[in-house]
Amino acid sequence: MEHVILITGGSRGIGAATARLAAERGYSVCVNYKANQAAAEEVANQCRHFQVNAIAVQADVAMEDDVVRLFRTVDHELGKLTALVNNAGILERQARVEDMDAGRIARVLAVNVTGSMLCCREAVRRMSTRHGGSGGAIVNVSSVAARVGSPNEYVDYAAAKGAVDTLTLGLSKEVADEGIRVNAVRPGFIDTDIHASGGEPGRVERLKPLIPMKRGGRPEEVAAAILWLLSDEASYATGAFIDLAGGR
Numbered sequence: 001m002e003h004v005i006l007i008t009g010g011s012r013g014i015g016a017a018t019a020r021l022a023a024e025r026g027y028s029v030c031v032n033y034k035a036n037q038a039a040a041e042e043v044a045n046q047c048r049h050f051q052v053n054a055i056a057v058q059a060d061v062a063m064e065d066d067v068v069r070l071f072r073t074v075d076h077e078l079g080k081l082t083a084l085v086n087n088a089g090i091l092e093r094q095a096r097v098e099d100m101d102a103g104r105i106a107r108v109l110a111v112n113v114t115g116s117m118l119c120c121r122e123a124v125r126r127m128s129t130r131h132g133g134s135g136g137a138i139v140n141v142s143s144v145a146a147r148v149g150s151p152n153e154y155v156d157y158a159a160a161k162g163a164v165d166t167l168t169l170g171l172s173k174e175v176a177d178e179g180i181r182v183n184a185v186r187p188g189f190i191d192t193d194i195h196a197s198g199g200e201p202g203r204v205e206r207l208k209p210l211i212p213m214k215r216g217g218r219p220e221e222v223a224a225a226i227l228w229l230l231s232d233e234a235s236y237a238t239g240a241f242i243d244l245a246g247g248r
């Protein structure tokens, strides 16, 4: 069977590493991005080096119309979707809960939770045997934040990732006998740009003494777990979580 994967937020960091590894494994790849077209096109180009189809598609996963258009583009340009990675995620500047306003909380929930749920919806409509599909696999990119809560940094983001964990559990059971597996990875401190959006580009370096392995993780180390969960080797894994956090 032809494998077609959609990776939200695939223009950099963990999403880009996942796109490249998926291409290496023979998937046709859709690299979704929100703003950075040049970076997304470059990742799609890197994927094509592995002789697979690859496209870069702009869509804000928090916007329902964008999500619908994104999945339709995959249908038309790559064919039947077999794998979804809900990777797009944001956080905002480090702050305490007492200093967060409703606008910030809504933005964080919209991308991390609503975006993941909308993409799951579109994937299930295509993959479920209930709708005439041939099955597939979904991996949600959660975070260790879901179980530690990220006090003094971003409890809003941690709570959003807690919701992603619950989405993973509930949906995995809902579609388990419809040919779809739904799992999650929970990265710890991984070297990407996301820490700069929290106002601290050097966050991993500062916090690495707290990690049992005493180092941050690489996006490729998360991508490897995502690709395993999507693969037939993980055929009996659903509702499962892999923590990639150096022992934290």
Ligand code: NAP
Residues within 6 Å of the ligand: 008, 009, 010, 011, 012, 013, 014, 015, 032, 033, 034, 035, 036, 037, 039, 059, 060, 061, 062, 086, 087, 088, 089, 090, 111, 141, 142, 143, 144, 145, 186, 187, 188, 189, 190, 191, 192, 193, 194, 195
């Ligand atoms: P990153 O380097 O900041 O990259 C974020 C990606 O998401 C970019 O491709 C960005 O696109 C895209 N994006 C942002 N908002 C979007 C939206 N509304 N719609 C579509 N795409 C959007 O992030 P990362 O560190 O690789 O994180 C990837 C995932 O891992 C996130 O879910 C994050 O919460 C999770 N995670 C990361 C860490 C870590 O330490 N890095 C730890 C735990 C969990 P543009 O380039 O166009 O803006």
